Amino acid sequence: KAGVTQTPRYLIKTRGQQVTLSCSPISGHRSVSWYQQTPGQGLQFLFEYFSETQRNKGNFPGRFSGRQFSNSRSEMNVSTLELGDSALYLCASSLGQPGRSSYEQYFGPGTRLTVT
């Protein structure tokens, strides 16, 4: 079974621009979560989507948004980029339904975003 895929793998943007990152979950997984990883703050939760609905949200400004499509693929968007948005953005998928196995999350390789 194919794993979680993220595109693009690397991205360089300029301050003030916007960016869209894409994530395709494992087949059959309906939940997609996004995390930001930086050396200073570590791994921080951005948001989670399940069945096209945002189910949970971390403490990030409104410039960070996301959505999920009917095929469970997800995108996250960051508008008005700041230098501090430079990070590795990780997507994780899980079954998303009640049951202990839903707590297992599987991560993609990440998108490395550099803001100059």
Add this chain to the structure above:
Amino acid sequence: AQSVTQLDSQVPVFEEAPVELRCNYSSSVSVYLFWYVQYPNQGLQLLLKYLSGSTLVESINGFEAEFNKSQTSFHLRKPSVHISDTAEYFCAVSLARDRGSTLGRLYFGRGTQLTVWP
């Protein structure tokens, strides 16, 4: 509030030596526990999980972790490490609720860089 503490940011060891990476958590509700490993320029790979049952869990590559509820710990151990185990290891917890609202959120520690020297 939930928090995860990994007591050591860096652990250097020699090949074939034993290693223990420590993880403590704080939570007012029951949790599920995970260890993830991250190799350079890669995402996180699920190494071990504790969801229920035996408090000692093992991975296919020789790592084990034991859930200690009284000490709120989930330390990771390996009796003999290899150079290929060099990576960053993250401990994480998820709130053990059946309601859907929290299923998707993991709380991570700051990570422990394990470096294995020949």
